[in-house]
Amino acid sequence: MLVKVYGSAVFGVEATTITVEVNVDKGIAYHLVGLPDNAIKESSYRISAALKNNGYSLPGKKITINMAPADLRKEGSAYDLTLAMGILAASGQIKSDKLTEYIIMGELSLDGSLQPIKGALPIAIKAREEGFKGFLLPKQNAKEAAVVNDLDVYAIDNIKEVIDFFQGEKELTPLKIDTRKEFNNNLENPDLDxxxxxxxxxxxxxxxxxxxxxxxxxxxxxxxxxxxxxxxxxxxxxxxxxxxxxxxxxxxxxxxxxxxxxxxxxxxxxxxxxxxxxxxxxxxxxxxxxxxxxxxxxxxxxxxxxxxxxxxxxxxxxxxxxxxxxxxxxxxxxxxxxxxxxxxxxxxxxxxxxxxxxxxxxxxxxxxxxxxxxxxxxxxxxxxxxxxxxxxxxxxxxLSEDRRGENSKTIRERVTKAREIQTQRFSDNDKVHYNAQMSVKQIRKHCALSDASKTLLKTAMDSLNLSARAYDRILKLARTICDLASEENISPDHIAEAIQYRSLDREGWLG
Ligand SMILES: Nc1ncnc2c1ncn2[C@@H]1O[C@H](COP(=O)(O)OP(=O)(O)O)[C@@H](O)[C@H]1O
Ligand SMILES: [Mg+2]
Missing domain, CATH: 3.40.50.300 (P-loop containing nucleotide triphosphate hydrolases)
Structure with a gap:
């Protein structure tokens, strides 16, 4: 019998759905095609032991497995569970009617328990995009997949649970998290301030x-x-x-x-x-x-x-x-x-x-x-x-004083305010978001100096022997200092402060 099961491969930070076709026929053989790497080729040993230890078996027949698209390299041990479920269904050991509604992934230990996989989040995103009903994966990765709402994510411990689930012998409860709520929780890091x-x-x-x-x-x-x-x-x-x-x-x-x-x-x-x-x-x-x-x-x-x-x-x-x-x-x-x-x-x-x-x-x-x-x-x-x-x-x-300085939250509020000014400034540019990213042209535009500021900068460059490369950096810094003060125009004070932060440009360092 021929069945289809679905897994997923991750390239970069995006996933691609992999269709696994399993055909079980008369004869004795085990063929695995579709550019699998060594870890996948070795899967038959893990699958065989895992099935045995849970009361099932790798059928002594001709098993042909095709992983499609065939020109895409598949790697890693995370297809163990996908292949195992395909083999069970194709050999009639379990029902196959619901299999195609799910992405099923996990590495098998010999006793049938599951080891974690990589890329659970991109896989879940792709699964939802492509309209899969759910995603069965090792419990260690379940929470990261459950970040994707509108997808039934099942945290699995052992292959037996997956078998019972498809046999209709055991209900599994999908793991649900309220992503937005979770996201707004614990924004403060209590250990570092x-x-x-x-x-x-x-x-x-x-x-x-x-x-x-x-x-x-x-x-x-x-x-x-x-x-x-x-x-x-x-x-x-x-x-x-x-x-x-x-x-x-x-x-x-x-x-x-x-x-x-x-x-x-x-x-x-x-x-x-x-x-x-x-x-x-x-x-x-x-x-x-x-x-x-x-x-x-x-x-x-x-x-x-x-x-x-x-x-x-x-x-x-x-x-x-x-x-x-x-x-x-x-x-x-x-x-x-x-x-x-x-x-x-x-x-x-x-x-x-x-x-x-x-x-x-x-x-x-x-x-x-x-x-x-x-x-x-x-x-x-x-x-x-x-x-x-x-x-x-x-x-x-x-060091031994008891007085504590400002906390991170207070500083962060000022930083966030200064960032908002920059977001506004660069709102028509999708490459540049904050001052450090300004091009030379943008520096000329957004860091115009008054005569007094110019004179100060020139005197400083001469007397402190600042290198030419320091010049634009000082302007960018002055712009940020000015934004932090919620002021419009760069003043000599801003320039004077920015100059202090260029130690390595001074003589004696890199000269
Ligand atoms: N300003 C400071 N306030 C409180 N503790 C400090 C301060 N500076 C140094 N320390 C203590 O000294 C330790 C060593 O500092 P560390 O950041 O590792 O120094 P560095 O990286 O410069 O070698 C810190 O873990 C901290 O306990
Ligand atoms: Mg250190």
Missing amino acids: FSDVKGQETIKRCMEIAASGGHNIILIGPPGSGKTMLAKRLPTILPPMSLIEALETTKIHSVVGKVKEQGLMNQRPFRSPHHTISDVALVGGGSYPQPGEISLSHNGVLFLDELPEFKRSALEVMRQPLEDREVTISRAKFTVTYPCSFMLVASMNPSPSGYFVDENNPSTSSPFEMQRYLSKISGPLLDRIDLHIEVQPVPFDK
Whole structure:
């Protein structure tokens, strides 16, 4: 008998429905066609054991399985359950009348229990789009699939439940979540708040500006000065994610099978890969392409701690995606694109020795060592970082004070207000959403300076020996500072503040 069952394949962040045709006939053979990879080819062993252990069997007949569309590569072990149900129905061991109404996926253990799959959210989105009634999948991924309303999502523990369900012997209750309600829940992160950081008022102000204009930022300071602590709290002052952003980000995490049990992610991601990370793990890729850290940071923050320690090649491959806000991976037969719109926060020690260069202390790094250290980060990547700020450790008496600073919520309200001004400003442009993304032309248009501001900027550039590349960055920053103050025109005060945040442009650093 011939039956059809449905599974799904994920490419990039989108799913494609896979039709699995199973035919059981006289003879003895097992043919699996339609570009399956090794994991799928091995499925017969898992299926055989899982069926045996639940009172069913792989029939000793000629089993032919075709996975369509035939020209699309299918990968991974998530089709175990799809194939198993197809075989059971095609061999008459179970009823087949309702099978085609569902997407069925899951990896089988030998005892018939289910292992989690990747891409549950994109698969659920596609299933609803194509009018499937429901989606049966391992319970570990059910909540992430149930984000899609109007689709019956069943959290499955064991193949026996699926069999009983199609046999009509057991009712299953679909998992329902009110996505909107869930989304509006727990917006505050109780573990991380800016009020935990003592002192550091200048740095906090600097991070508020970065968050407001979407500016990339680098924190320069000795070990223990609080760089990591500060960076981790940046997502808490960014404007809350919209439902669309939350879905985009959750989709990417779903593709790598990393959605935590909350289902929809309603807090901006914070990713901090170690500096030994490979280029592929950072930007995405591989023979079966997977999104990298830059995409897992989508709509959130990517923190590169100890920036100069990263391989030069890794920093190089990040340049284009930073600009384009998406990364495209091409293979001979297909191309996938992953979004990667993130804020970059980097940190570094002021010198290879870890501390600010001190003329009175000869044990600190030599100019040659300094130059080698900084040469790694100079150039194109640094060109995309608008704010440089030096972080000095907070003195003990400040640290031991009880007084708490402003909390993240208060700062976030100001940031959100400044973002609204920018949304308005760029409302006729669908590529640019905030000040950091302004092109040279837009800088000329939106950052016009009064004579007084111009004079100040010129004097500063000359006396502080600021490099030419600093010029546009200062204008962008000044625009954000001006927006934070809800003012229309950039004033000399805004310019003066922006100039402070360009440490690495001054003589003695990158010169
Ligand atoms: N301003 C601060 N307020 C409160 N604790 C701080 C502050 N700065 C540093 N610390 C403490 O010092 C620890 C080390 O800071 P960390 O962020 O790891 O420094 P860095 O990344 O610069 O090496 C933090 O976990 C925190 O406990
Ligand atoms: Mg650190």
